[in-house]
Amino acid sequence: MAKSTPAPPQMTLIYSMEALLGDRFSLGPIPDGQERVVIPIVGGTFKGPKISGKVLNLGADWRLTDANGKIRPDARYNIQTDDGAFISVMTEGLPPGPDGRTMLRGKFETSTNGTYAWLNDVAAMGVLTRNGTKSVLIDMWQVSRCECGESGGRQS
Template identity: 50%
Template sequence: MRLPYLLSTVAAVLSTVAAQFVAVPKTPGLTFLYSLNCTLGEPLVVGNVPEGNRVVIPITGGTFAGPRITGKVLNLGADWGLTDRTGTFAADTRYHLLTDDGAHIFIRTSGPAQADGMLHLRIIFETGSDKYYWLNHIVAVGVLKVGDGSVWIDAWQLDSPGA
């Protein structure tokens, strides 16, 4: 008689534990960082490489502005984008920001084009500036829209879900 009771107790405990793992976690938030407009140079076609079709698009300048950071995009960098065998373009950029107060920030982005024509980007920042050092340790995402000879990127910091 003790075995059925023990089995039903174990089943109840396992069911409770499983329900905790199935529960939908809280959604992280996003904090707006900036909007960036970037001008582009003439593309350089590298051609078909083992990973797909590579095109280099020079980044020639621009501006960015947000609540905590503003400045300009320097004529220093490019997108080494790749179009894969399915026709999906993925950005692979390296470029440089100069804030209005003189801080230098190196940026790397990567991410695929979406069906709506926009690109979803992962953004990584590097800076030695004390004021903007916090950028080195955040997870950031961006949405890129293509214009005529330019691109717009709206960037956000990922925030932990509330307790």
């Protein structure tokens, strides 16, 4: 058997988003960490190759500062496509990197018989960039298996 190496997954842009943020407030010290800060998500827009629309004023990031002082995003919010479909978005993230950007894991939930049902089965990864204190930019990507032929995802 020939030695092979794993092939990386493919990434396809789902959308680029600007999410508008409301005034944040702190719950103070909590049992699971040093602090929980609630950052309301109050609007915005998103656009991608197969989907675009607006961010609804319904959701927030319940950001955790963990026991080690690391900030970890934990957001739940809703978007509506230009053609009227509602989609719930859930993201959780790693602490920001040295460049200030935050890697996110994304999950979508929407009607199983609608145009965007494909989102229910997407493995998503996002990159969040701060845009001042009143908005964030999020590029969300679909992570797909390598289409590498017979090697089962491995390259020789």
